Amino acid sequence: MEYAIEVSKLVKRYKELLALDHFDMTIREGEIFGLLGPNGSGKTTTINCILSLLKYDKGQIRVFGREIKPSDYELKKQIGVVFQEVAVFDELSVRDNIDYFCGLYVDDKVLRKQYVDEAIKFVGLENYEKFVPGKLSGGLLRRLNIACGIAHKPKLIFFDEPTVAVDPQSRNNILEGIVKLRDAGATIVYTSHYMEEVEQICDRILIMDKGKAVATGTAEELKNMTKNRETITLETDALTDADLEVMKGLPHVYDISYENGVLSLYYSAGRNNLVRVVNYLQEKDIAFTNVHSKVPTLNDVFLEITGKELRD
Amino acid sequence: MLHIIKYAIKTAVKNRNTFIWTFIFPIALATFMYLAFGNIYNEEFVMKSIPVAVEEGEMQEVLSEFLGGLAQDNGDPYFEVRILDKEGAGKALENGEVSAIITSGAEPSVIVGGEDFKQEIVVSVINSFVRNMRKAGAIRLMTVSEGTDEMQVVLMDETAAEPEVFFVEKSLSKGPQNIYNNFFYAIFAMGCLFSTMGAANLTSKLMPGRTSLSGRLNVCGTSKFKMVVSEMLVYFLVVFIAQMAGYFYMRLIGIELTGDVLAVAGIIAAGALYGVAKGVLIGAIPKISEGIKVGICVGSTMLLSFLADLCTTGIKAGIERTVPIVNRISPAALISDSFMTIYVYEDYGKYFQNLLTLVGMAVVGTSIAIFILSRCRAGKMMLKT
Numbered sequence: 009m010e011y012a013i014e015v016s017k018l019v020k021r022y023k024e025l026l027a028l029d030h031f032d033m034t035i036r037e038g039e040i041f042g043l044l045g046p047n048g049s050g051k052t053t054t055i056n057c058i059l060s061l062l063k064y065d066k067g068q069i070r071v072f073g074r075e076i077k078p079s080d081y082e083l084k085k086q087i088g089v090v091f092q093e094v095a096v097f098d099e100l101s102v103r104d105n106i107d108y109f110c111g112l113y114v115d116d117k118v119l120r121k122q123y124v125d126e127a128i129k130f131v132g133l134e135n136y137e138k139f140v141p142g143k144l145s146g147g148l149l150r151r152l153n154i155a156c157g158i159a160h161k162p163k164l165i166f167f168d169e170p171t172v173a174v175d176p177q178s179r180n181n182i183l184e185g186i187v188k189l190r191d192a193g194a195t196i197v198y199t200s201h202y203m204e205e206v207e208q209i210c211d212r213i214l215i216m217d218k219g220k221a222v223a224t225g226t227a228e229e230l231k232n233m234t235k236n237r238e239t240i241t242l243e244t245d246a247l248t249d250a251d252l253e254v255m256k257g258l259p260h261v262y263d264i265s266y267e268n269g270v271l272s273l274y275y276s277a278g279r280n281n282l283v284r285v286v287n288y289l290q291e292k293d294i295a296f297t298n299v300h301s302k303v304p305t306l307n308d309v310f311l312e313i314t315g316k317e318l319r320d
Numbered sequence: 321m322l323h324i325i326k327y328a329i330k331t332a333v334k335n336r337n338t339f340i341w342t343f344i345f346p347i348a349l350a351t352f353m354y355l356a357f358g359n360i361y362n363e364e365f366v367m368k369s370i371p372v373a374v375e376e377g378e379m380q381e382v383l384s385e386f387l388g389g390l391a392q393d394n395g396d397p398y399f400e401v402r403i404l405d406k407e408g409a410g411k412a413l414e415n416g417e418v419s420a421i422i423t424s425g426a427e428p429s430v431i432v433g434g435e436d437f438k439q440e441i442v443v444s445v446i447n448s449f450v451r452n453m454r455k456a457g458a459i460r461l462m463t464v465s466e467g468t469d470e471m472q473v474v475l476m477d478e479t480a481a482e483p484e485v486f487f488v489e490k491s492l493s494k495g496p497q498n499i500y501n502n503f504f505y506a507i508f509a510m511g512c513l514f515s516t517m518g519a520a521n522l523t524s525k526l527m528p529g530r531t532s533l534s535g536r537l538n539v540c541g542t543s544k545f546k547m548v549v550s551e552m553l554v555y556f557l558v559v560f561i562a563q564m565a566g567y568f569y570m571r572l573i574g575i576e577l578t579g580d581v582l583a584v585a586g587i588i589a590a591g592a593l594y595g596v597a598k599g600v601l602i603g604a605i606p607k608i609s610e611g612i613k614v615g616i617c618v619g620s621t622m623l624l625s626f627l628a629d630l631c632t633t634g635i636k637a638g639i640e641r642t643v644p645i646v647n648r649i650s651p652a653a654l655i656s657d658s659f660m661t662i663y664v665y666e667d668y669g670k671y672f673q674n675l676l677t678l679v680g681m682a683v684v685g686t687s688i689a690i691f692i693l694s695r696c697r698a699g700k701m702m703l704k705t
């Protein structure tokens with residue numbers, strides 16, 4: 009297996025703050041790798057260290073098997089970056105901005121024009137080519153930022169929270185676009201604190217907190233790390249202690265609570281859990297409403313590992 | 321590289337406001353100075369003869385005849401020459417009876433009592449005399465020929481088979497104006513030095529960690545050499561064109577900066593290159609804030625201008641006596657001195673030496689800046705810009 013990025017025991021301090029604490033991460037070629045963590049967990053710091061923008065205190069970083077140096081322009085040519093903060097020239101139009109950045113990698117004019125056109129299409133800015141950044145809304149600006157980062161068709165692309173402030177429609181377009189980039193052979197590092205996004209597109213996910221990697225794997229693997237696999241809740245006010253006793257004995261139930269007419273059943277595994285509950289209630293002719301079955305999200309994984317919510 | 325140049329120009333054009341100052345600066349300053357003492361260019365300048373002492377010695381005849389023969393437009397002599405012995409001359413200078421003493425050794429030199437334009441005239445006349453004397457080898461005869469509107473003093477070299485004629489002063493009647501011209505040269509010197517500030521931003525914006533844009537420019541696949549050199553080139557052209565515009569403006573309003581335009585362009589180009597390179601170097605100093613960089617730019621520009629007499633007079637001469645090396649590398653001194661070489665001395669050897677020094681320092685500074693830029697990483701990224 010070829011690794012696009014190998015980070016081992018990376019330590020980065022900002023004065024007394026430990027931003028990265030012996031952080032480990034390996035990213036395979038050709039995958040979309042999600043870096044999921046709450047604000048301030050060190051996602052951007054990690055990317056900046058990998059890109060040799062930041063000094064770090066300890067550890068080793070390899071990109072395509074090479075230690076990356078600030079002057080390794082050959083290696084940098086293969087990388088595309090979409091920073092969390094928009095980085096474009098205020099004086100230049102949308103098209104000029106994309107062309108400028110693309111031209112820092114691609115010399116051939118004809119090819120460049122084609123790339124720029126494709127990038128504009130990728131982010132759907134066809135109607136805004138002549139606009140300067142100051143005249144774009146926040147979401148459009150982010151889309152320009154993305155176009156500038158990917159126009160040159162890099163082999164390895166970093167997206168640092170690219171979809172913040174982008175409307176759901178365009179967000180989906182962007183996410184689909186990223187999948188297409190992967191399918192075309194690019195390796196993608198995607199950071200976000202939106203678990204839904206990460207779950208939707210990432211092949212593998214690393215959950216980080218306070219500068220440490222707390223878990224890595226596919227979304228499925230991560231969810232399998234939690235004890236809870238399903239939670240069923242329903243509203244009813246006619247349950248007796250005997251009923252609760254029976255329900256506690258249903259397969260895979262490890263915990264049960266009944267408060268203010270809300271019944272919650274916690275399962276450690278199993279299928280058809282809901283059917284069994286409903287069947288029992290029907291048999292006993294007990295009325296109920298508002299039935300929910302919830303399977304764990306990455307947030308639950310995060311909650312279980314760190315003891316706090318991913319999003320506040 | 322052409323790509324970066326193209327966009328640097330585009331950005332510069334869009335950023336008119338910043339660049340307009342580069343253009344306004346020399347023109348505004350020239351206008352201001354012209355209004356302040358420009359009337360000497362319009363009115364006939366009448367001056368009392370300058371009293372000078374010629375020391376007794378082998379050259380006393382030649383010198384006194386030469387100096388005595390120089391006359392102003394209105395026929396008054398330029399100099400009132402007295403031949404005194406060494407001691408008498410010293411006393412006369414001390415008492416202020418004469419403005420300068422000219423020694424009469426094999427090669428005359430000037431001792432002046434102060435630093436005003438009278439002394440400067442004496443110095444420039446004698447310098448010119450000495451230079452021509454060197455060229456002529458031996459001077460036997462001096463003739464003073466009176467033109468209709470301009471005085472010409474010629475030295476004849478009689479040792480040559482064909483008597484050669486050397487023009488000592490093309491137009492001595494413009495003597496005092498040459499002195500005022502110094503202030504106008506100073507505009508160019510300052511203009512070049514002030515380009516430092518704008519240039520500092522060229523590299524400052526490439527320091528990783530300064531802004532998100534600087535981070536973005538640092539991760540791209542183009543070398544720092546190409547980036548810096550292309551951006552420098554564009555900014556250099558802006559500064560150069562602005563200074564040349566200032567030059568033509570000065571000539572237009574009647575300031576007599578005569579001389580070879582190419583030679584002037586050479587000085588301005590070398591000066592602008594120096595100023596820009598200095599800014600590029602300051603911009604690339606790691607670990608210091610923008611504010612401090614601006615401070616260094618302003619401070620060093622002020623200091624260099626001050627050392628080169630752009631603000632006051634007398635400092636440069638003082639340096640020349642004590643640590644002359646400073647004047648050989650002080651850019652403002654080199655720039656104003658180069659103007660003197662083309663307008664007053666016509667000494668092109670010195671001219672090229674000055675220009676090469678400026679260009680050499682520019683190349684060294686730029687190389688250091690690129691060296692720093694191509695290996696530095698930030699300690700931390702600025703969180704917000």
Ligand SMILES: Nc1ncnc2c1ncn2[C@@H]1O[C@H](COP(=O)(O)OP(=O)(O)OP(=O)(O)O)[C@@H](O)[C@H]1O
Nearest residue numbers: 022027046047048049050051052053700701702703
């Ligand atoms: N320039 C800096 N100086 C001091 N501390 C910093 C600096 N940059 C980042 N930090 C700190 O380092 C930690 C990690 O920051 P980082 O930007 O990497 O987090 P992040 O995961 O990208 O967060 P977000 O989701 O908000 O983008 C934070 O606690 C942050 O406050």
Ligand SMILES: [Mg+2]
Nearest residue numbers: 051052092168
């Ligand atoms: Mg971040």
